[in-house]
Amino acid sequence: MEDIEVAGDVQKMLNHILLAIKDQKYHHFVRHCFTLSSSIPYWLWLHLPFGDKPAPDIAMMVVRLLAESTTFSATMGAQVIKDRT
DSSP states (O other): OOOOOOOOOGGGGSEEEEOOHHHHTTSEEEOOOSOSSSOOOEEEOSEEEEOTTTHHHHHHHHHHHHHHHTTTTSHHHHHHHHHHO
16 A cells, blocks of 8 residues: 555634634733843733534544545545545
8 A cells, every 4th residue: 555645734623713802911821031120021812712622523524524525536545534534
């Protein structure tokens, strides 16, 4: 059997909620520096992920559906995906 490689963007399989600008100040990371003379850096969340429990199951279902829809153009790759997911 030949080696087959499959690539995908996992981020597109997860759900995100875009935060309103007024709410971003409540969702952030702060890095505390122990010097009083420097400013404290912080990073805001622009969106929050949700639905982490079913995400792997949904991702596997999507990969299987994509493999089934491309069976005619990528027969061997589609078969490997169907057998291993």
